[in-house]
Each structure stands twice: as structure tokens, then as C-alpha cells.
Amino acid sequence: MSVVAAAPSESADPPVVTPTRTGGLLSWRPHLIVAVAALALAAWVTNGLWQDPAGHVVAKNAGDQAFFEWLLGYGVYLLGHGADPFFTDLMNTPLGVNLAANTSITVYIVLLAPLTVLAGPQVSFAAILTLNLAGSAFAWYLFLRRYLVKRSAAAALGGFFCGFAPGFISHANGHLNWTAGWVAPVVLWWVLKLPEPKRWLRNGIILGLLVAVGFSIAAEGLFFTALASGVFLITRSLLPACRSEARRAVPTVLAGLGVTAVVAGALLAYPLFMHFAGPQTFSGTGFNQAHYAEDIGAYFEYPTRSVAGWLGLGSALAPNPTEETSFFGLPLLVLVVVAMGMLRRHATPSRFATLTALSTVGVVFLVLSLGPQLKFFGGTTSIKLPYAALLHLPLFDSALPGRLALVVVGVIGIVLALTVDRLLTEPMPSTRTHTLWAAGFAVALVPLFPMPVLTTERAPEPSFIADGIWKDYVSDGGVLTTLPFATTDTADGQRWQAYTMARRGEQFRIPDGYFLGPGGPDGTGQIGATQRHTDWLFFRAALYGYVIPLDDYDRQQARDDFAYWKVQAVFLPDQITGSQSPLFRAAVEMTATDLLGEPERVGGVLLWRIRPGIDPLSKS
Structure with a gap:
């Protein structure tokens, strides 16, 4: 930010007030x-964003843009559901996120809620x-x-x-x-x-x-x-x-x-x-x-x-x-x-x-x-x-x-x-x-003299989310996650939730997300959730293209992790966006299929259901 100038006083140079004319024009x-x-x-x-707001994202920091878009969507949810402006469990379920300890731009998300709903x-x-x-x-x-x-x-x-x-x-x-x-x-x-x-x-x-x-x-x-x-x-x-x-x-x-x-x-x-x-x-x-x-x-x-x-x-x-x-x-x-x-x-x-x-x-x-x-x-x-x-x-x-x-x-x-x-x-x-x-x-x-902020294309919102098809597979307030899980480097899942909140109506929760929370050394903060075995499995596949045959340990950890998050379904869109670099979608699909079996094709995504009493991991 910046610094104060001379305070007006009797001994100081007098402040200069803008002169006025009769009529004021x-x-x-x-x-x-x-x-x-x-x-x-x-x-x-900012013209790169205005050329295609839904299809363009800042090239150098897509993760932060996803976080602020999430907050803007949450502003609509906040007003419609009477939620807490400073804490939510819609992200990082089941622990939640302390929004007061993050950059919550509360005034903006409330004032701009009508525009967020409309556009x-x-x-x-x-x-x-x-x-x-x-x-x-x-x-x-x-x-x-x-x-x-x-x-x-x-x-x-x-x-x-x-x-x-x-x-x-x-x-x-x-x-x-x-x-x-x-x-x-x-x-x-x-x-x-x-x-x-x-x-x-x-x-x-x-x-x-x-x-x-x-x-x-x-x-x-x-x-x-x-x-x-x-x-x-x-x-x-x-x-x-x-x-x-x-x-x-x-x-x-x-x-x-x-x-x-x-x-x-x-x-x-x-x-x-x-x-x-x-x-x-x-x-x-x-x-x-x-x-x-x-x-x-x-x-x-x-x-x-x-x-x-x-x-x-x-x-x-x-x-x-x-x-x-x-x-x-x-x-x-x-x-x-x-x-x-x-x-x-x-x-x-x-x-x-x-x-x-x-x-x-x-x-x-x-x-x-x-x-x-x-x-x-x-x-x-x-x-x-x-x-x-x-x-x-x-x-x-x-x-x-x-x-x-x-x-x-x-x-x-x-x-x-x-x-x-x-x-x-x-x-x-x-x-x-x-x-x-x-x-x-x-x-x-x-x-x-400033040049425009660099922008790049981002993955389009799949019809599975845009058309509300997800509601057929996840209950209101249930847990749904995209693959890879939402993080600062893989922010699509956080964006999909933001857009759903902006449309009002039913809402799902997500594990992980991009935010600041506890978990760092000596009680300090860290970026995002502490990764469990399963979200790390998909993250490394997406970011590094790392694919290995999965064993019984991986499958048992997945069972435990899905139960911890209470996940009802996971999905993989046809395109995924990396915040800093391209992602290896094929590696994510291979890992998911090895872990969960063959997916359904629904609304432009590959879908794997995680239903109580049915263990998709047993297919392998």
C-alpha cells in the first residue's frame, strides 16, 4: 500500500482544494x-480476461484466480443460505477452512453477488x-x-x-x-x-x-x-x-x-x-x-x-x-x-x-x-x-x-x-x-508503461457441472471431487464448485482446495490441505505423469480416504487445467481406472461412483 502526505494544519502549507465554478460542471x-x-x-x-471471461485465465497465477472466483461464488451461497462469512466446510471437508485467516474479500463478494449470479x-x-x-x-x-x-x-x-x-x-x-x-x-x-x-x-x-x-x-x-x-x-x-x-x-x-x-x-x-x-x-x-x-x-x-x-x-x-x-x-x-x-x-x-x-x-x-x-x-x-x-x-x-x-x-x-x-x-x-x-x-x-496481463485458455466447464447432472449422483451437501483433487496447481475442482454456488440451489462439498490452513512445521500455516495417500496419488499423476501399478496397500488407503472424506463420486473432465504447467490427463485416467475400474461416461466426464455397500476398488 502506501504512505501519508502532509497533514493540513496552521503551520503547514495549506491543503489545496479543487476550485469550483458556478454550476459545478x-x-x-x-x-x-x-x-x-x-x-x-x-x-x-485486463483486456485478455474480457475477451473471454469464461474461457481465459491469468497465465501466471490461475490458482489464485480460482480461489477468488470461489470466494465470489461463496458470496452468492452466503446470502442464499445464511452461511458463516468466515468459516466453511464446503471446501477441505470434513475439517473446513477458516476464511478469516485467508483473503476473504468479504465486502466484494457481498456487493458483487448480483453480478456473480447474472454473469x-x-x-x-x-x-x-x-x-x-x-x-x-x-x-x-x-x-x-x-x-x-x-x-x-x-x-x-x-x-x-x-x-x-x-x-x-x-x-x-x-x-x-x-x-x-x-x-x-x-x-x-x-x-x-x-x-x-x-x-x-x-x-x-x-x-x-x-x-x-x-x-x-x-x-x-x-x-x-x-x-x-x-x-x-x-x-x-x-x-x-x-x-x-x-x-x-x-x-x-x-x-x-x-x-x-x-x-x-x-x-x-x-x-x-x-x-x-x-x-x-x-x-x-x-x-x-x-x-x-x-x-x-x-x-x-x-x-x-x-x-x-x-x-x-x-x-x-x-x-x-x-x-x-x-x-x-x-x-x-x-x-x-x-x-x-x-x-x-x-x-x-x-x-x-x-x-x-x-x-x-x-x-x-x-x-x-x-x-x-x-x-x-x-x-x-x-x-x-x-x-x-x-x-x-x-x-x-x-x-x-x-x-x-x-x-x-x-x-x-x-x-x-x-x-x-x-x-x-x-x-x-x-x-x-x-x-x-x-x-x-x-x-x-x-x-x-504497463502491458496487458498475460492470459491463457482454461478447461471449459463440463456439462456434468454446468447442467446440474451431478445432482443425480451426489446428494445435496454430499461430497464430490474432480480428478485430480483441487489444489493451487490443479484448481479446476475449486472452479466447478464456485460456478455451482453462483447458480444457487443444491450444492456439493469438496475435499482439499487452495487455501491457507494449519499443518505447517511448528504449528505454522501451509498451502492447502495435508495430502492423504489417495489425493497425492492423483496429484503426482497429473503434475508429473507418474503412473505405477497399484497394489493392495494403495487400494486400502483409498477405501480409508474415501470414507474419511465421505466421497460419493469422483469424475474426470475431458480437459484439465494446470495453474503453472500442463497436466497429464492420460496419467490421471490410467490411475483412476486401475484404482476404481471402468468409468461411466456422463455429461462430458468420466464418472466413478463411490456408493455405500459397493466397493468399486474390489473390481481389480
Whole structure:
């Protein structure tokens, strides 16, 4: 997420409010232009999904897209059945999944439920992704225009950078939480209102509501926003130019924060309880924090989904294509350093304090994003970094340090906006100076212009699911699984359940699935369910093409596993989709036939019934 800007006060540079005209029409024209441009650019980035929402999937992270589509389908089920928003046994049966400990985007799945019913989770996913990117750029534009700059063009440039920075384009590979970059400027807007005299109650209530919404959509991003706000405000308050102002504001700010805590605490009491103490919760994360830390070299490289990447200048220093969270390029970093120097030379004492605090936030979060041990252009050094001291602290133990670089995005966006605003409003020594600055901005930003997210085809929904044929073989609430079982690498089964939930009516449960749950070392989390013998049998066949003759041990384990899950039927579609690589469907069919006998052909799938009193495994 990102970082706060200068708080309005008597001693600070006054906030700039958008001028209005009689009638109000012309005053909204810049806002409308920016909004339309942001939506157009977001549609450009996501156009591969819009070409065929049901048939296309993000090429680099189909597993996460399946998870979010599942959540959108669950939103329909939630409203129709009065289910628990933060726990379900529809997935990972019989143990269930703690959705509060996952990225449950509760507000989105409820608000978008009508669209999900009408058009399906695939369309809702594409719509949220597009609106997230556009909304982030527009929210940052409004924030910068309100608090920091006089010119709409300056606010627009800063807003577009923040909304479409490499890190957020990277997270557009499937992440509906991290692309919600609008959460930061909206929350920060009201953080900066807390010092307003006599409005602590109103401001505290609104901020509390925004915190609750932000938590339900992007809890990790909200945490980063809070950290950045704290670093900024504490740093600025300690500087000589702002100390008296800070002392006067303390009572009002504390009162507002108290109200915020009460409101947010009341709204989030149950999800927070579920997150930290509910069933199937866990500590830490299922991901290796040292692996998901930023390489210092990545700050100087270009992202793969950019003009520079398109020209062959992209880098492979990220853990995966979804985590290119910095990748600003050397020219932009040089531009920011030069621009910050220019701004500081011409700043008033209050603005100088703001720039100092802003620089502090940028440096702190850059260092933290490097994780516990320094990585240098692909190699890991022996140098320990400050994040090593935070690894096991609450909240930090569940965060991925590389994503802290997204805070630096906000710092850079603010510096760019302030610089353009000064260039447009203050006289420069010569035309040549303007030309040099324009050239610098072009060299720094044009290579970062985003390219569309890569998409690929995915397996079509079989008529066995789409036409409800499954209901003839599985009872309402019974357990049905596709082959291979649903995991992050083999996500089809989770998608089929999502589409069924979106159609309302009867519903089946599935074993396994892609989620975060307990089962990792020392009580930490892991990705997905702990695999049993039978689901591992099919997973290795699908992922590696591994087929061996099965013996009595395999068959007895299958009996036990099917009884544990209470599976009533398993099926194999004609096509299956791998999240990271192609799957070996023939190997899955050979393994299933060896284990379960000859299948039935029903609704475009091969079906094996697992009926009480009848042992299909005895056929072999």
C-alpha cells in the first residue's frame, strides 16, 4: 500500500482544494477525464480476461484466480443460505477452512453477488480487477489534488503511477486484494482529518468504517498503511517545525483514534476472533518469508509486463511473476533522488518536514522489503537485515516482506506529483530546464508503461457441472471431487464448485482446495490441505505423469480416504487445467481406472461412483 502526505494544519502549507465554478460542471471536468482515462488503462491491462471471461485465465497465477472466483461464488451461497462469512466446510471437508485467516474479500463478494449470479464469478473477477486498478489511480489523484498539489495534471501523473506501478500490475496476476490500492489513499484521507478541531467524533466514526472495509478486502495492505502512517506522523511530529503543531493536535487525534478503535473493533470483533482463535486457524504463513523478500537489484530492474519488458529488458529477480513489487528501473530512482533534492531546496519549513518524513518512510520500507537477509542480483549474501528482528512478531510473521516495497510506490508517486506541480506553477531558470525535466520524466516513466496481463485458455466447464447432472449422483451437501483433487496447481475442482454456488440451489462439498490452513512445521500455516495417500496419488499423476501399478496397500488407503472424506463420486473432465504447467490427463485416467475400474461416461466426464455397500476398488 502506501504512505501519508502532509497533514493540513496552521503551520503547514495549506491543503489545496479543487476550485469550483458556478454550476459545478467545469470543476468536475478534470476529475471525469482522469476517471475515464484510468478506466481505459485498466481495461487495457485486463483486456485478455474480457475477451473471454469464461474461457481465459491469468497465465501466471490461475490458482489464485480460482480461489477468488470461489470466494465470489461463496458470496452468492452466503446470502442464499445464511452461511458463516468466515468459516466453511464446503471446501477441505470434513475439517473446513477458516476464511478469516485467508483473503476473504468479504465486502466484494457481498456487493458483487448480483453480478456473480447474472454473469458468473469469472465476470465478477474481471470487473473487480479492472475497477481496482482504475479506482486506485483515481483515488490517489483525488488525494494528491486535495492535500498536496495545485495542478490536476500533477495529481493525475502521481495517481496513475500509484495505480499502475509495476508492483500493482504484477499483482494483477490474480490478486483482488493487492490490486485494491485505493484502500490506502481513502484511509489516509481520513487519517489526515483527525486533527480537525471539534470533528473527532465524525472523523473517528468514518475512519473506523473505512478500517473495517479495508480489513475485509486487503488486511495486509491495511497493516502496511498503518505502519507507514505511524512512521510518517511520528517522524514529522518530532521535527522542530512541527512539534508545537503536533502537541496541539494530540488530544483531538487521540480522541478520534479512540472512536476509530471502538467502531472498527465492534465491526471486526467476530472476524478478528476467527482469524486469531477460530477453528482451522494457524500462525505465520504458508509461504517462506525469506524467499518472498525483495532483491536489492530488483529496484533497479524493469518489470516483465511493461514496455521495457516487452522490448526484452525485463528481469527475473522476483520470486514469481506476481511478486514484482519494486522494479522501478534505474532512471526513475535517479529522477526521484534529484527531484527530492530540488523540492527540499525550495521547501518552506513545514513542507521540508513533510519531505523529510516522506523520505524516512521510503527508506524504512525499502530496507524492510529486503527481508531478513540481503539478496543481491540473484544471490543471497550473509548480511542480516532489520526484518530478521521482526520475523516472529505478531502480524509481521504473516506478512511477506517483499510486498512492503508497495509502500515505496506511494512515496515515489507523491514525489512525482510534487515535482510536476512545482514545474508547472513555479518559474524555471530557462526553457532548457523544463526540457531536461520533461526528458527525465519520459526516460523514467515510458519504459514502465504497463502491458496487458498475460492470459491463457482454461478447461471449459463440463456439462456434468454446468447442467446440474451431478445432482443425480451426489446428494445435496454430499461430497464430490474432480480428478485430480483441487489444489493451487490443479484448481479446476475449486472452479466447478464456485460456478455451482453462483447458480444457487443444491450444492456439493469438496475435499482439499487452495487455501491457507494449519499443518505447517511448528504449528505454522501451509498451502492447502495435508495430502492423504489417495489425493497425492492423483496429484503426482497429473503434475508429473507418474503412473505405477497399484497394489493392495494403495487400494486400502483409498477405501480409508474415501470414507474419511465421505466421497460419493469422483469424475474426470475431458480437459484439465494446470495453474503453472500442463497436466497429464492420460496419467490421471490410467490411475483412476486401475484404482476404481471402468468409468461411466456422463455429461462430458468420466464418472466413478463411490456408493455405500459397493466397493468399486474390489473390481481389480
